Amino acid sequence: MKSLPLNRRKLITRALGFGAIGLLPGCDFDHPNHPDLTDRVLSAMSRWNDEAQATLFDRHTLAPTFPASAITRPARFNAFYDISQAPQVNPGTWQLALTGRIANKTPLTLADLRAMKQESQITRFVCVEGWRVVGQWSGVPLAHVLKAINADTQARYILFHCADGYFTSIDMASAMQPQTIFALDFNGGPLTAPFGAPMRLRIPTKLGYKNPKSIVAMEVTNRFPGGYWENQGYNWFGGS
Numbered sequence: 001m002k003s004l005p006l007n008r009r010k011l012i013t014r015a016l017g018f019g020a021i022g023l024l025p026g027c028d029f030d031h032p033n034h035p036d037l038t039d040r041v042l043s044a045m046s047r048w049n050d051e052a053q054a055t056l057f058d059r060h061t062l063a064p065t066f067p068a069s070a071i072t073r074p075a076r077f078n079a080f081y082d083i084s085q086a087p088q089v090n091p092g093t094w095q096l097a098l099t100g101r102i103a104n105k106t107p108l109t110l111a112d113l114r115a116m117k118q119e120s121q122i123t124r125f126v127c128v129e130g131w132r133v134v135g136q137w138s139g140v141p142l143a144h145v146l147k148a149i150n151a152d153t154q155a156r157y158i159l160f161h162c163a164d165g166y167f168t169s170i171d172m173a174s175a176m177q178p179q180t181i182f183a184l185d186f187n188g189g190p191l192t193a194p195f196g197a198p199m200r201l202r203i204p205t206k207l208g209y210k211n212p213k214s215i216v217a218m219e220v221t222n223r224f225p226g227g228y229w230e231n232q233g234y235n236w237f238g239g240s
Contacts, residue, residue: 059177063204063240066122072133075187077194078208080166080228087163087214091190091198100159100219103150110198113182116140116148121179123204125211126240137202139183143176151220159225160201163214168227170203170210171237179204182215210238 077083095107120138146153153176159169174180183202184191191197196213203211209229219225230236 059173063123063179066124066134068122068136070134071122071136071187073187075135075195076131076133078127079164079194079213081164083194085164086193088193089163089198089214089216094198094216096199096215097217098149098219099217100221101152101155102220105149108145108149110184113140113145113184113199117144118184119181120185121181121202121204123179123202124240125204125208127208128234128238136187137181137183138185139181139199139202141178142180142182142201143178145182146175146220155220156222157220157225159219159221160212160215161217161219162212163216166212166228167225168210168212168230169225169236170201170206174203174205177203177205205240207238207240209234 077086079086091110095109096113097107098105117140118138119141120136122134122136124132124134126132142158143153153172155172157169157171158175159167161167170180180201180203183196183200184198186192186195191200193214196215199215200213201211201215209227227234227236230238
């Protein structure tokens with residue numbers, strides 16, 4: 001029988017282990033003597049789910065694309081605040097701060113990003129709440145940006161900070177996926193405030209909360225960075 005790759009064998013072994021946890025007889029996870037056991041078990045399962053998604057992820061596999069006729073109109077706004085509270089960022093003075101494992105830390109301007117190779121995609125945005133919409137996104141592949149700033153693409157994570165205080169992070173393999181872009185335009189025109197002006201991450205292989213808006217800083221790091229929702233219990237990998 002053909003042997004499984006080590007990482008997949010490890011994945012299956014852990015899956016069997018978690019299955020065994022669920023079959024343990026008489027386990028009262030809410031017993032007052034160990035009230036935090038439920039949280040520990042759920043956290044462990046969430047970490048396993050992240051590992052499983054990362055192991056199965058192939059950055060060469062593309063998310064589905066759609067014809068222009070499939071674009072959802074009107075577009076749907078999503079955030080942890082009301083649409084009237086969307087941050088108003090001046091595109092003329094906006095800069096992307098660069099930190100961490102990056103050789104060229106000169107901040108990027110909107111003109112810098114516009115001067116790079118632009119690509120467009122019509123892909124599906126999937127919210128963790130269950131709804132989904134299709135939109136057209138145009139901008140610079142993140143892989144091109146990382147190359148331009150001489151970032152360490154062997155590092156493990158990229159962390160994004162936003163103008164509204166939101167933050168999230170992704171793995172390097174997802175960052176290098178061809179459809180992962182710094183989006184500058186949406187549905188045929190420049191991004192507006194509710195949809196992440198002047199620049200946001202568009203990553204169609206992940207759920208909506210992994211698509212941060214109005215990004216103002218990016219860090220390349222080997223330190224696990226977490227995220228706004230991820231630190232509150234959402235899965236970190238967040239694959240769609």
